[in-house]
Amino acid sequence: MVNFFANGSDPPFHRRAHTIDEENGLDPSFHRQAHTTDKEVCVVLVLLFTWAHLPYAPPSKAELLDCTTNSPWCTTSRNRNQLKPNLLRNPTRHHHRHTSDSPHHPLDPLTIQEINKVRSILSSHELFKSSPYALHSVVLEEPEKPLVLCWKKGDPLLPRKASVIARANGKSHVLTVDLQTSQVIRHATDSLSGYPTMTIEDMTTATWAPLASAKFNRTIIERGIDLTDLACLPISTGWFGKSEEKRRLIKVQCYSMKDTANFYMRPIEGLTVLVDMDTRAVVEISDKGRNIPIPKAANTDYRYSAQNIYPELKLLNPISIEQPKGPSFTIEDEHTVKWANWEFHLKPDPRAGVIISRAMVRDPDSGELRNVMYKGFTSELFVPYMDPTDAWYFKTYMDAGEYGFGLQAMPLDPLNDCPRNAYYMDGVFAAADGKPYVRSNMVCVFESYAGDIGWRHSESPITGMEIREVRPKVTLVVRMAASVANYDYIMDWEFQTDGLIRIKVGLSGILMVKGSPYVNMNQVTGQENLHGTLLSENVIGVIHDHYVTFCLDMDVDGSDNSFVKVDIQRQQTSPGESPRRSYLKATRNVAKTEKDAQIKLKLYDPSEFHVINPSKLTRVGNPVGYKVVPGGTAASLLDLDDPPQKRGAFTNNQIWVTPYNRTEQWAGGLFVYQSQGEDTLAVWSERDRPIENKDIVLWYTLGFHHVPCQEDFPIMPTVSSSFDLKPVNFFESNPILRMPPNVEKDLPICKPAASA
Amino acid sequence: MVNFFANGSDPPFHRRAHTIDEENGLDPSFHRQAHTTDKEVCVVLVLLFTWAHLPYAPPSKAELLDCTTNSPWCTTSRNRNQLKPNLLRNPTRHHHRHTSDSPHHPLDPLTIQEINKVRSILSSHELFKSSPYALHSVVLEEPEKPLVLCWKKGDPLLPRKASVIARANGKSHVLTVDLQTSQVIRHATDSLSGYPTMTIEDMTTATWAPLASAKFNRTIIERGIDLTDLACLPISTGWFGKSEEKRRLIKVQCYSMKDTANFYMRPIEGLTVLVDMDTRAVVEISDKGRNIPIPKAANTDYRYSAQNIYPELKLLNPISIEQPKGPSFTIEDEHTVKWANWEFHLKPDPRAGVIISRAMVRDPDSGELRNVMYKGFTSELFVPYMDPTDAWYFKTYMDAGEYGFGLQAMPLDPLNDCPRNAYYMDGVFAAADGKPYVRSNMVCVFESYAGDIGWRHSESPITGMEIREVRPKVTLVVRMAASVANYDYIMDWEFQTDGLIRIKVGLSGILMVKGSPYVNMNQVTGQENLHGTLLSENVIGVIHDHYVTFCLDMDVDGSDNSFVKVDIQRQQTSPGESPRRSYLKATRNVAKTEKDAQIKLKLYDPSEFHVINPSKLTRVGNPVGYKVVPGGTAASLLDLDDPPQKRGAFTNNQIWVTPYNRTEQWAGGLFVYQSQGEDTLAVWSERDRPIENKDIVLWYTLGFHHVPCQEDFPIMPTVSSSFDLKPVNFFESNPILRMPPNVEKDLPICKPAASA
The missing domain is CATH 3.10.450.40 (Nuclear Transport Factor 2; Chain: A,)
Structure with missing residues (x-):
């Protein structure tokens, strides 16, 4: 084991920093100290690591990953050739063979070599020698947050560990494998209900x-x-x-x-x-x-x-987003995305799909990279169908924890799933037998320009000034599409130069339908409950909801933040005070404990929801912050005591805030499959822990009620909803003030390919 | 005057068809008859018009419109040259001198010649000879709806009339000028409070x-x-x-x-x-x-x-939406837009900004153009500021009725307000003296592709099928940007091939701020009411709301429609019925009268809101319909008896439905300026008229609460919200099923302009 004790001192946090099997993760005293003396702690930690860190030894023999000889879940891109011209332009050209990948960043996912090493370590472990087993998850065990926050490029890599969830001996096991020492350093069996994500x-x-x-x-x-x-x-x-x-x-x-x-x-x-x-x-x-x-x-x-394509079908002329000088983003060391004023770490994950970490935005005045979000990902989905009959009542999917949202993300289709300027990232996952496999083109990154406007102003003849200043809006999109059997979820993380992050869920794919004796609605009596819509002869599209819950570990200019509800309320004027009878007043209420931050949105009792850093003020004294801007909201209306709603209780509110706890990542619980709901976000939040000026985590749920219609047959046009994380007094002023407008001479000269 | 009595018959509707000075517009008997015997009525009307219609005689001498000699509000594009390459590609090349424009469609706006003719007719009218006057509005008086619905391209143009609002003798006058007979055929002075839109x-x-x-x-x-x-x-x-x-x-x-x-x-x-x-x-x-x-x-x-542009400012590489074979849309006769499966009439309007009329979508099965919306436009805005003090209490703007939303729409900035493939449309308006002027590049039309997905599905290894079918999403956008003094409103009508219309409002421009003695929040005591946010030293951004109310005259496959609230409610199961305790059930409730359709949105009591045609069913028996999908919602929280809220009472609900009445177009009343609120949508709706299976009009209000933040200083990054009109059982199935995917060989070959 790595030894932290280098200089004889024994600060209380050292004891805990690498023993991570407590339910609450990091000792709070560690964190407090890390915050108050960030720099010293970082220096100490770095020294310790330098002393303790063994050079990472790659396996002596590089194992070749071959799709045909490894896992059947290994996928290749059918359109690989189409990518070439674009990738050549990209300075960070993508390597599509991952056999020699090595980690560069403490949060980089396990490489093929590392997964193979885990398998080899486990194969000699007592548990796996004695019985048949299946590995349900083999992923990086991320280092403690304070260590990651200290780490800088060029520093030695933090010790690499794997977190393994396995089934053996009829039980679920959670193991930590230390890749340096080749030892299993933690082994627990979980006592709660539920099973791991299916393989x-x-x-x-x-x-x-x-x-x-x-x-x-x-x-x-x-x-x-x-x-x-x-x-x-x-x-x-x-x-x-x-x-x-x-x-x-x-x-x-x-x-x-x-x-x-x-x-x-x-x-x-x-x-x-x-x-x-x-x-x-x-x-x-x-x-x-x-x-x-x-x-x-x-x-x-x-x-x-x-399809029967009628000759008279009017087709659209080709249209494309073009960047003749190439994309403006780079991807360093396979996972660090740098674009405009943004920098973040991006990795595929078998359960969450995509994980964004260490999202930082550059301050336009100081030039510094400022922390916004330590980690953001899809934590869980809840998809209850609304038919209580025998063949339907149980359809209450939790797609991340049951099926693996990343496991279901198939290769993206270049030019259709993502535009021409996209960069594709592969996922490297482990099969049930522990063998690594590659899910190619699982995530794409691209710049988008839809013709929208970043900001604008014209002066009118009233003032007589000749002003027309307009800036185009270009964004960076990270996309994944998970096909959980019939349904397709398109997950976008969209970064804007004005500091906004838009998180968008698109629903497409195919409905789960019910066979019916009916061929026409005239056979249905008025009171009859179809549980949906007759879409075609004998086909009913059953009503269902979709809830997608995001875990957003916000670190606004540092880890210790507060959640502020800015309530917007009518204020009546006193008699004689004003010709107005009423106006709206914004009142800031800082959430002290978790229950203060259990939020149900109300149209007629609205609030803004800020995550602020109370110890960092702007020049004129506002606390720096980001707000979550709700969107596309539907609330679960099921009975709170209905078994599915107990399991999906993380949808009981649209917003929650919890204190950071590295074991509280999966809103439906670590073991969601057949779980009874004892380990949900709702249960954690009921502890009502203090959250003021703490390292806090924001949870937001996007909801959709879906009453199918005939247009959804036989495949659904995409329906999207999104919410935003938006800077609020984070910058001193508009951060894109100095952005230049488009001018003709910078734009490309294009001709139809056919005439080339 | 045009004489309708051609064949001796005297059906009840003839008497009324061209006398339009009743408050309720068209006689209901006309409409009923028009609906029940559409074809016969059309034939009769066409015969009458053929008989009565005098060939439209252009003025003998074409007057040259010159920006310098006509109105000071005449604007030219500073970037006209930049447009040329693109316009040349566009088959419907835009004519930028409008002096010889003539109307082609019954809804085409008044031309320069027509406005000049109106001025000439009025100059000899009693009223305008006797006193100084100002014309506050000179626009087309649209022909009766049934006549427009009958009209087909190639038919003689319907009689052209102008609707004029004038101030003279200290009074507001509403006049109808018949351009055929050169007579004022209606003259009324309004008895209600309020004044016309300012000039x-x-x-x-x-x-x-x-x-x-x-x-x-x-x-x-x-x-x-x-x-x-x-x-x-x-x-x-x-x-x-x-x-x-x-x-x-x-x-x-x-x-x-x-x-x-x-x-x-x-x-x-x-x-x-x-x-x-x-x-x-x-x-x-x-x-x-x-x-x-x-x-x-x-x-x-x-x-x-x-700006001081620092050399280290990282710029984005050029990015552009390119269509080497040109746009896929055409604009016929200056105002009829045809794109993909859509066809609609588009015109600039001094009050509404942009009016979309006769929006029709082509059925993919029958090939027929089907009616969706007769007319859609921004009816009114309401922007109350939340400061009751002397210099602020009255700021409760109604930007369309007070300032003219179209009058404030300045020329768009090519390449920045709209992408390269945009087509620009000019507005032709009348100044206070009646002289026509051109507002150039006031509206743009372009195809947008943001890299989004129309529909998709992949099969996963679970089924083992090799399927990955994805279709890109391309849309058509109609855009206008109004700069109402400091604020900029970006109004988009976005048409999708799947039949959806997205109506989006973007807010940018400059805040209305308040001077303050404060330079830092540490000078502000906790309880003090700033009425906003300290944005910079001595600058407070005052809290305000924006409400944008849209008038949507839906005609789903015909004029007679019903409004159906599809309520989504929890249903408890009976004991023993199911392992589930609850599920959601959708119940259809048809609104009988207006009060049934006064809708406040509720997250925990949700509904879908359908406009259906009860007499047109799909193959399997669902009524065809469109639904309004709310979005970006904020509700006005002001006291209902507060004078601003009485005037802005059209924001008391998010959705309203009224029976069609051609005089009920402006949600705040025809004369909004200093009005007392006697002529608002809320007043009309209180009449509680029948709306089932009638020609109905849907009203939707998009709302924003805006608590300013420092990022809004000194100019605001755009904030957008939108709502959708979405087909619901309108098509038999997914209307874009047969759309082809993108393939490399169709996309352009581009190079940087600099190397050209």
Whole structure:
């Protein structure tokens, strides 16, 4: 183990800094001290590390990663060649073979070599020698936050550790593997309910399990479906009581893929197979929909190759975002993105999808990089369907913790998922057997210009001044698209030069539909509950909600921040005070404890929500801050005691603020699968810990109610919602005041490719 | 006068069709008949028009419009040359001299020749011979809606009429001028409170009026300001009681423009001059801010030419939306925009800014153009400031009705206000003396591609299918930017190929600030009410709201529509019914009368808001519809009895629905200036008229609470909000299913201009 004790002193924080198995993570005394004497602590820590840090030794023999010989989940880009011209322009050209990658930054994800080393270390561990096992997660165990904050480029890398979640001996294990010492330095089994995120092997295996059942095969054939036309989906069971306890269960429902790639539109309604994920045994078959026809294949296929394109279809002329001098961003050491006034660390993650860390923005006056957010990521999703019947009630997905939001992020399609100027980043993940694999083109980074305006002003003839000053708005987008079976989530982190970060969720993909005997609404009596919309003959799009909860560890000019509710309230004037009877007044209320920051948004009782640094003031004395600007909001209306809502209780409020705790990252709990809701953000927040002038974490939930409509059939046009993190008295003044306007001579000269 | 009586028949609607001076506009019997027998009525009407229509005779001598000899409000583009390359590519090349323009469509705005003709007709009218007068509005009087709906390209043009609002003899007059017969066919004086929209001459004159007062000049000099450094603004007074009755008043406040173009940041605080707009007399001077210093000029100028650009400023590489084969839209006859599956009529308007009419979308299956919206425009704005003190209480702007939202729309800045592929449209308006003038480049139309995704789906390794289908999202934007003195409003109508219309308001420009003795917040005691934020030394950004109310005359597949509230409510399950305790159910409630459609949005009691055509069903029996999708919502919290809120009562709800009535267009009333609120949308709606299966009009208000922050100084980065009109069971299925993906070979080949 790394030894921190170098100079005989024994400050209280040293003891804890590398023992991370307490539930509350870092000892608060460490943090307090780190804040008050930042520089000294950093010097001490750096000395300690220099002394203690063993040079990182790459494995003597570079192992070659080959998609064909490693994991089946390894993906390659089908359009790799299309990327070349653009990547050549990019000074940080992307390496697509990751076998020789090495970490450069304390937050860099595990490399192929490191994942292989973890596997090798674990293979000699007691636990994994004695029984079959599956690794559900192998990711970097991030170093303690104060160490990362001290680290600067050029410093020796912080000790590399892996955090492993494994199933073995019928239990879930959480292990920390020290890559320097090749030892397992922590091993815990969790006592709470719930299971780890499924492996892709779990999901795939489940889809085939029903075929082992003669009863299942018989009912499929009796419904007139050829077994070779069968497509089945693994559906998380949720938790509804004792029957979901003490074994890992999954429900499998099937579709006919005859005559369409869009089998989702051809459900074999009412047939649900309960499978034990560990034994692969069929536990129960519920077969209630035999009277419901399987909807027709006609008009369901969405692939371009399957369309009848009428010659009269009017096509748009080609349109493209062009940057003849190349993009303005660079990506250093594979993960550090630098663009305009922004700098941040970006990595793919199997559970969160994308993690943004150490987001800093350059002050236009001092030129300094200033901290904005230590870490931001999609913490959990909650997608309850609104049909209480047998084949539907359990559909209350938590896509990050159950399926792995990053695991489901497929390679992006160049020129369509991202524009031509995009840079693509691969994910390197571990399969259930511990073997690394590459998810290529999983994340893209690009500059966007939609023709929008950064700021403007014209003078009018009233003043007679000849002024027209306008600045174009260019942004940097980080994008991922996760296809969690039928649904596609497009996740954007958009950085603006004015300091704003927009976090946008786009919903597309394919609806989860229900087979129905109805072919027309005239067969439906007024009072009947369809639980959705008749989209096509025999197809009902079932009503559902989407909640996407973001963990935003804000560090506004330092870690110790406060959450301020700026309440906007009507103030009545006193008689004779003013011809006005009323006006609005903004009152600042600093949240003292967590319960002060459990926020339900109210249109008629509005507030702004600031994260400020109370010890850093602007020149005229306002505390520097960022505010969360809510958007696209829907609230969960389910009964608070409904089992799905207890598990998804992190959606009980739109905003929460918690004190930083490195174990509190996953809003639905670390082990979400079949969990009972004991480890959610709502439970943590009820502790009502102090949050004033502390290292605090902001949580925001974007919500959507989705009542399907026919336009969503057979594939949904994207619906988007977003919220913003926006500087509020963070800068002394408009940070893009000095930005130049566009002029003709800087813009490209283009010609159609066909005439080239 | 045009005679409709051609064939001896005397159907009840003929009598009314061209007599439009009833408050309720069209006789309901006309409309009913027009709907039930659309085709016959159209045939009859066309025959009548053919018979009655005199060929439109252009004036014998084409008058040349010259900016220098006509109106001072005439504007030219300073960047005209920059437009050329792009316009040449555009098949509908823009004519920038409008002297020979002639109308082609019944809704085309008045041409220069027509405005000149109106002036000539009025000059011989009794009213204008006998006294000095000012024309406050000269616009097309749109033909009756059923006539416009019947009209097809190639048909003779409908009779052209002008609607004129004039001040003469101390009264406001509303006149209809028939351009065929050269007669004034209607003349009314309005009995309600309020005055017409100010002319630009009113505003300009007011700013100079205080200089006639020795007292005013003395106080300016005593405050140390050179009179040549003075810049004054005309501020609408609002209405607060008797003192604002029976004469047209305006308040003038002044600023020092010494050492900065941004005089708005240098208020001469507390000095308010009340001016009679008709006599130009100074009525009253309130001088209460002598102890408040004028804020410094340093760091207030926002012009690029005034910036110190540090050499280390990192600039972005050029970025541009490129369409080497040109834009995909055409503009026929100057005003009909055709793009992808959309077609609509577009015109600048002095009050509304931009009017979209006859928006139709092509059905992908039948190929037919289907009606969506008859007319959509910004009806009114309400911008109350939240400071009840003497120099601020009255700032409760209604920018469309008081200042003219279109009158304040200055020429757009090519390459910055709109991207390179934009087409620019000029406005042709009338000055107070009736002379036409051209507001060049007032509106732009362009295709936007931000790198977003129209729809997508990938299959994951779970199903093992190799599918990745993604379609890029390209939209068409119609943009205008109004600079109402300090503030800039960017108004976008964005049309999507999936049938969605996004209406977006961007706020930029310059804050209205208050001078203050404070230079630092440490001088402010906790309880003190600043009414805003200290932005810089001696500068307070005062809290204010923005409400932008849109009139949306939806005609979903025809004029007779219903408004349906689809309520999303929790449904508890019965004991034993389901492992679930609750789910959400959507219940459709058709609004019978206006009060059923007075909607306050509620996060915890949500609904969807559909405008449907109850007599047009999809194949599976859903009524076709469009829904309004609220966004960026803030509600006015002022006391309902506060005079500003009575005048701005159209913001009392976020959504309203009224029966179509051609006189109910302006949500704050026709005469908003100093109005008392007797003619607002709220008053109309209280009549509680039937709205089920009628020609209905939807009203939506976008709201913003703006608590200023230092980033808004000295000019504000754009803040945007939007709402959508979205097809809901309007199409049988996804209307962009057959759209092709982007492929490399279609995209342009570009090089930097510098190397050209």
